[in-house]
Structures are given as structure tokens and as C-alpha cells.
Amino acid sequence: MLFSPEFLEVSATVAVTAIACALLGPFLLLRRLALLTDAIGHVLLFGIVVAFLIVGQLDSPWLLFGAAATGLVTVVLIEALSRSQVVREDAAIGLTFPALFAGGIILATLFARNTHLDIDQVMLGYAEFAPEHRLEIGEYDLGPRSLIVMGLMGLLNLTAIAIFFKELKISTFDATLAASLGFLPAVLHYGLMTLVSFTVVTAFDSTGPVLVVAFFVIPAMSSYLLTDRLGWFLAWSVLYAVAGSFLGTAAAFALETTVSGTVATVMGGLFGLTWLAAPRYGLIRHWTERRRLRRAMHDRLLLIHLKNHEGTPEESAESDVRNLHEHFRWTLAATDRIVRRAMSHAWVLCESSHLKLTPVGREIADRDITAGPFIS
Numbered sequence: 452m453l454f455s456p457e458f459l460e461v462s463a464t465v466a467v468t469a470i471a472c473a474l475l476g477p478f479l480l481l482r483r484l485a486l487l488t489d490a491i492g493h494v495l496l497f498g499i500v501v502a503f504l505i506v507g508q509l510d511s512p513w514l515l516f517g518a519a520a521t522g523l524v525t526v527v528l529i530e531a532l533s534r535s536q537v538v539r540e541d542a543a544i545g546l547t548f549p550a551l552f553a554g555g556i557i558l559a560t561l562f563a564r565n566t567h568l569d570i571d572q573v574m575l576g577y578a579e580f581a582p583e584h585r586l587e588i589g590e591y592d593l594g595p596r597s598l599i600v601m602g603l604m605g606l607l608n609l610t611a612i613a614i615f616f617k618e619l620k621i622s623t624f625d626a627t628l629a630a631s632l633g634f635l636p637a638v639l640h641y642g643l644m645t646l647v648s649f650t651v652v653t654a655f656d657s658t659g660p661v662l663v664v665a666f667f668v669i670p671a672m673s674s675y676l677l678t679d680r681l682g683w684f685l686a687w688s689v690l691y692a693v694a695g696s697f698l699g700t701a702a703a704f705a706l707e708t709t710v711s712g713t714v715a716t717v718m719g720g721l722f723g724l725t726w727l728a729a730p731r732y733g734l735i736r737h738w739t740e741r742r743r744l745r746r747a748m749h750d751r752l753l754l755i756h757l758k759n760h761e762g763t764p765e766e767s768a769e770s771d772v773r774n775l776h777e778h779f780r781w782t783l784a785a786t787d788r789i790v791r792r793a794m795s796h797a798w799v800l801c802e803s804s805h806l807k808l809t810p811v812g813r814e815i816a817d818r819d820i821t822a823g824p825f826i827s
């Protein structure tokens with residue numbers, strides 16, 4: 452039920468998880484490591500199984516550290532393969548995470564056969580069950596455990612970004628410059644990857660790896676279409692994460708569907724809207740800009756054509772409105788629109804079906820001819 456205590460707790464849990472991921476997503480996107488979260492999300496099983504085989508308890512906190520360590524091992528292996536220059540970075544990701552994921556499945560099959568591992572929970576997660584796992588201290592109920600844990604993780608990410616914002620910014624855009632300034636880009640990189648690994652691991656129980664990948668990638672990609680400033684990039688990413696979380700959770704409760712799948716779908720829809728309507732980089736803006744440039748090019752071609760043949764023996768034939776479409780290979784309808792537009796701007800006059808440049812049109816044509824070569 453919407454706005455029930457259960458809805459508020461689930462939506463808050465999903466939102467703080469999204470914020471924790473969205474704070475790091477822009478840096479991964481700018482470093483072209485967006486799919487790294489997918490790799491880490493899949494290889495966690497390997498670390499969980501290895502840690503379980505060591506401690507023998509499913510509720511041990513060492514499983515968390517085992518999963519996080521596996522995430523770091525994944526990053527190191529991908530970096531090693533990429534720097535070897537034998538394989539590309541995307542291929543290195545594709546080689547590493549299937550191997551470790553398959554290794555985790557084999558270990559679980561061989562040595563944890565009688566242990567209950569919920570495959571749906573491992574692959575998808577159940578955010579709607581977050582309120583059932585409470586964090587209690589004595590008689591006090593502090594709320595869903597995932598909400599508290601992800602809130603602390605988000606605070607840690609925010610603190611790290613605030614402290615090392617300048618260093619992360621420079622090393623992300625120019626690692627060579629960062630190294631020359633003594634910022635140790637390799638240390639910053641692995642520090643960032645450590646935060647990513649722990650964020651993915653802590654979000655594992657609350658939302659599952661599929662939604663975690665969505666939280667890392669979709670808000671960052673949506674924000675990337677809105678701004679060129681890193682600070683606003685982070686702010687927009689968090690805003691998209693919160694909006695997608697609450698709208699998706701509300702839709703899931705209204706439609707009685709899974710929260711993880713619905714939130715991911717809603718966030719994908721938000722990205723689609725941004726992709727279409729972003730004021731600078733959206734598809735609509737690109738379409739209108741291309742249309743504007745095409746119209747301007749046609750207008751200039753007409754003016755330059757008339758200018759080049761002004762005072763020549765061919766002027767009468769070249770300026771005849773009835774022949775223009777043959778010179779430019781335009782359709783009759785397009786030629787009519789271009790001529791009408793030029794006349795409406797007072798660039799040309801039509802006398803007995805022949806076009807004449809006005810002083811304004813002649814000035815524009817002279818300027819364009821001076822600026823660069825045109826063929827008419």
C-alpha cells in the first residue's frame with residue numbers, strides 16, 4: 452500500500468542504496484569502467500563461498516569481507532590484463548568475471564551442496580524484504596538493517612569524494628597530469644575501486660546486483676547528458692537516483708510487482724526521457740540543430756550561387772527560379788521553401804521569375820565566400 456510504513460521503509464532503503472552507488476557512478480563512467488560494477492556483482496559469489504568454506508557460517512561478517520576482497524581481485528586482474536596490451540579493457544572484463552563467477556558456482560556445487568543459497572536473491576535481490584531484517588540494539592528498533600548499512604556506506608562515499616574531490620577530478624580526466632602533480636593516480640584508482648567494491652557488496656542483500664548496476668550506470672549516464680561540470684554531474688546523478696527509486700518503488704507497490712525490476716525499468720524510462728529532451732545533448736536538440744544547420748547551408752548556397760553568377764552571361768539562366776532545383780539537385784518543394792525563406796529575410800528579390808540579391812544578401816554572400824570555398 453502506498454505511503455504505508457512498509458512502503459516508506461522499502462523506498463528509503465532503495466533510495467539510500469541508489470545514492471551510495473550514484474555518487475561513484477560518474478567517476479566510473481568518465482573512466483570508461485561502467486561495466487565494472489556488473490563484473491563485481493557477479494564475482495561476489497566466489498568470495499562469499501570461499502569465506503563460507505573458511506568460517507563455516509552463513510551469517511558471519513567475514514562473508515562481507517570475502518566478497519569485497521573478490522571485487523578488488525577482479526579489479527586487479529582486469530587492470531593487469533588491460534595493461535599487458537594483449538587484450539582491450541572491455542575484453543578483460545569479459546574474461547575475468549565469467550571465470551570467477553563460474554569458479555564460485557563450482558565451489559558452491561562441490562563444497563556447499565547442502566547449504567541454502569537463494570539463486571533469485573543472488574541474481575536479482577528482493578528490496579521489498581528489507582523491512583523484515585531489523586537492526587536492534589537492546590529494546591530499540593533502529594529500522595531496516597539495509598537502510599542503516601547503506602546510509603553509512605553512502606556517507607562514507609560522500610566523505611571520500613568531498614575530501615579527495617580535486618585529486619579524483621584531475622586523475623579522472625588526466626592521469627598523467629595527476630602523476631606530475633604528485634597525486635598518485637594509481638592509489639586514487641584503487642581507492643575508488645575499493646569504495647565501489649564495498650558499495651556493491653553492502654548493496655548486495657538489499658537490492659541485488661542487477662539493480663546495483665542500474666544505480667551505478669543509469670543516473671550517471673542521464674546526468675552526463677545534462678551538464679559538463681563534475682560537481683553538477685554528481686548532484687544530478689544523485690537526484691536521478693532518488694527520483695527513480697521513489698517512483699519505481701511506488702509503481703512496484705501499485706502494480707504488485709518486484710521492486711528491483713520495476714525500479715530499474717523506471718530509471719531506464721527516465722534515461723530515455725533525458726536522452727530525448729536534454730537541452731544540450733538530447734536527440735530532439737540534435738535533430739533541431741541539424742535541421743537548422745541544413746536550412747542555413749541551403750540558404751547560404753543559394754546566396755553564394757547568385758553572387759557567383761552576378762554580372763555573368765549565365766546570370767539569367769542561373770538565377771531563374773524554374774531552373775534552381777536542377778543546379779542544386781533539390782526537389783521542387785524544397786527549392787520553393789528555400790526561395791521563400793530567402794525572400795522573407797529580404798536577402799533576395801524575385802523579378803520576372805529571376806532572383807536578385809539585395810544589399811543584405813550580397814553582404815552575407817561576400818562574407819561566406821571570404822570565410823571559405825564554396826562550389827555552386
